[in-house]
Amino acid sequence: MKVLSRIYMFLVFGLLYAPIIVLVLFSFNRAGSFNNYSEFSFYWYKELFRDSTALDALKNSLILAVLSSVIATLIGTLAAYGISRMRNRYVKTVITSVTNIPMMNPDIVTGVSMMLLFAAAAAIPFLAVEMGFWTMLIAHTTFNLPYVVLSVLPKFKQMDKHLTEAALDLGCTPAKTFLKIELPFIMPGVVSGLMLGFTLSLDDFVISHFVSSSDFKTLPLYVYNQTAHEVKFSMYALCALMVFAILLLMILVNFVGSGGEKTKKKKKKTI
Numbered sequence: 001m002k003v004l005s006r007i008y009m010f011l012v013f014g015l016l017y018a019p020i021i022v023l024v025l026f027s028f029n030r031a032g033s034f035n036n037y038s039e040f041s042f043y044w045y046k047e048l049f050r051d052s053t054a055l056d057a058l059k060n061s062l063i064l065a066v067l068s069s070v071i072a073t074l075i076g077t078l079a080a081y082g083i084s085r086m087r088n089r090y091v092k093t094v095i096t097s098v099t100n101i102p103m104m105n106p107d108i109v110t111g112v113s114m115m116l117l118f119a120a121a122a123a124i125p126f127l128a129v130e131m132g133f134w135t136m137l138i139a140h141t142t143f144n145l146p147y148v149v150l151s152v153l154p155k156f157k158q159m160d161k162h163l164t165e166a167a168l169d170l171g172c173t174p175a176k177t178f179l180k181i182e183l184p185f186i187m188p189g190v191v192s193g194l195m196l197g198f199t200l201s202l203d204d205f206v207i208s209h210f211v212s213s214s215d216f217k218t219l220p221l222y223v224y225n226q227t228a229h230e231v232k233f234s235m236y237a238l239c240a241l242m243v244f245a246i247l248l249l250m251i252l253v254n255f256v257g258s259g260g261e262k263t264k265k266k267k268k269k270t271i
Helices: 002-026 043-048 052-084 089-104 107-122 133-158 161-169 174-203 206-211 219-226 233-270
Strands: none
Touching (some): 002 233, 052 133, 052 219, 052 233, 089 133, 107 206, 161 174, 206 219, 219 233
16 A cells, blocks of 8 residues: 555656656757757746846736735735634634635636626726726735635634733733734744735736736736747746746745744743
């Protein structure tokens, strides 16, 4: 059974990571072809930094991903806090279920519904709604919210409620109790929700396609437009750089998390 389980895990990880490995390897292929590997070169990385349109699309994607993930993290953390404080079990269950609905909806349904919402808002005389950056920011923040709530809410459930009660009894205000006691405890969930929102926003194509405009294009939209002709090999170099950046970010987050756990253990031993 152990041999079969190892073979199964090897196949699963092979199917997941083989395309990424191939992409990274061929991004260094000077020939610019998948048929032959001529020589190892950084030629396509140099070409990437000469492509101003691709760099503008990357900049737009990063700005959109950072802003939408930060806003969604702030709102989602407060929403998780409110849900965790609800006393009525049935209302709490209903709200939690409603919060999870956008995650189960197909992206095309969310994209079309957001497009219709903005089109209806544009029909109102005193609302100057135009498709572009702001509509994409609202849409990305909206579909990021449930993932942040899903990441933060379990941390509130794991937390010992006696800690907050003790802090309140000792004279802390609710705001100070949240900042000093609860926020440090739920921080791993907040960080994971932030990272998840960032990666989802950076990767999104379907919803962005419905609420975008010609003057604001993200990287997925730019790559999709290239598929009508031929994708440049510089795009493989860009994807490889994104893989390296996300890998580095994951390593840093895990390092910070392990450092925090060691600090907590030292505090417990001291106490």
